Amino acid sequence: MIADDDEFDPPLPPRRLLLRRKRVLIPLGLLLAILVAFLALRTGDTDRDEMIAKYGGRDAAFAAGPAGQRIHYRDQGKRDGPAIVLLHGSNSSLHTWEPLVRRLGGTYRIVTLDLPGHGLTGGTPDKDYGAAGMMAAVDVVAAKTGLDHFILGGNSMGGWVGWRYALAQPERVDALVLLDAAGMPLRMGEKAPPSNIGFRILEYRFGRWLATQITPRALVEESLRGSVERQTIVDDAMIDRYWELLRFPGNREATVLRARMDREPAMAARVGEIEAPTLILFGDKDRLINPTAAKSFNERIAGSEVVLLPGIGHLPMEEAPDATAAAIADFLTRRLAPTPAGPETR
Template identity: 30%
Template sequence: MTIALPPADWLTVVGRRVRRRITGDGPPVVLLHGIGRTLDDFAAQHELLAPDHRVISLDLPGHGGSAPLDAPHTLPALAAAVAEALSTAGITGPAHLVGNSLGGAVAMRLAADDPARVASLVLVNSAGFGREVTVALRLLALRPLGRLLLRPHPAIARRAERAIFHDPAYVTEERIGTALAAARQPHAARVMLELVRSLGTWRGVRPQWREELLAAVAALDLPILVVWGDRDLILPAHHLAAVRARLPRARTHLFADTGHMPQIERAAEFYTLVNEFWALPAARR
């Protein structure tokens, strides 16, 4: 059973506007999107999960319809902002965190910084497990090339969407339009560059924050599921080997013929897998 999604609305968090969508009732689930993206990347999962869960999806600070932070946009700053948004929305107890790409790293950071807020982690093609990342993001770390590459242009948006999905049928005009609208926000390029340059260089993702974060997450007594698409062009699927080495108690799953967003390309399978994971005794504590 699914329900029709209401439009996203806005929450005021410490005087800053945050775009969010909240539906359903039950155990809380928080859905976190990737860099340069919006909560719309979780629309299908939001609809599937809402009959049995209290589901909240957010535009991260400076993304989509959410205002930017006053401070620089870094991984700890995003995690703290998510915690503030959850408190303002009345979600103060443990929640299942589901994060795609950058959203996975934000979820891990939040779990490491405030473990009482987290019931489990579902990491979807998550940042943080390896150095390799698409050349498009690495080039953003180069000045002044970064701002040039972030110009909002239909051809650039279409190319980016095409890199995200293995099946080109998911590269719809609606998704391209959403990406363009997000890129046209006056602060979008600044936020993107701050994040990219804090997390990596033109050589790839910095090891320092990855090592510290994975060590902190490995020390938590927390149920973790990590999934990947085998045709991911953004963060390669062989990062799953690092998951198994660094988080040996985590469950893993590889989706066949799937790109960077299994929650969209394999929506029903993803939903079933996540629900089965949450039904396990360790995830229901």
């Protein structure tokens, strides 16, 4: 009878046995620590109904779209006044326009909306968070509110959607207002702006995955503070709004999908086709988009006007609402004034 070879293996010395156990236990311990930390830091989505009650109120309005969209919007201001449709920036919401609604609503009818993947609109079934999906949302809300033409304004990403819309449907855009709008290439010899920590994280694959799982309130606050020059506007209510709506169902996934999508930079070559009266308003301390982009827009859009607000960052409508509203009102009054009737028609 032949014995098993194991019967003749000498037992391992205690020191070697301890080393072997360490090789197994240390990696397992690290993995366990990482898992515990991940579970402790992980932030889930906010509750849909709770957020609608908190940030939409009892009169929250939604427009249903053909692709299953459910677009949150507000229709405020002077009902029979000229209509302005306003589009917010990336990871923001229609709430960013409330300071302008309070200042311009006595003269204008102001329609604001949460673009797909933002605010109380949340993720959309078609997951189209590019220019086409955003412009489709504008059409859905315009149809719901009975607008066939309007003044169109947008901040940052919303400005990019705005000038894309003016190219796609020029007959509907009476005037265009671009506030720190995205979409212009860097000028010769120019460096990219410093941006904020939230957008820098999205530049990396692991960062994009992490952004769908862990969204610390402190990170949202730091990103907000990195976007504005007037720090006094960043209070607890503003931080909570951005933090909670970013975690509205579907919004974090949409953020990651937008970070990977093709922004079609070649479209910037067509911006000169815009014929609508255009106001270009930038904060001269913008750290997300170089303020020189205002000059690029102005050079390319014939007849456009530029206003640079000193000491203001990326969100002029919140950082300097009085100056922003005054500039918009002055521009629209001058550029959209009715043509005096001739003697034969008086």
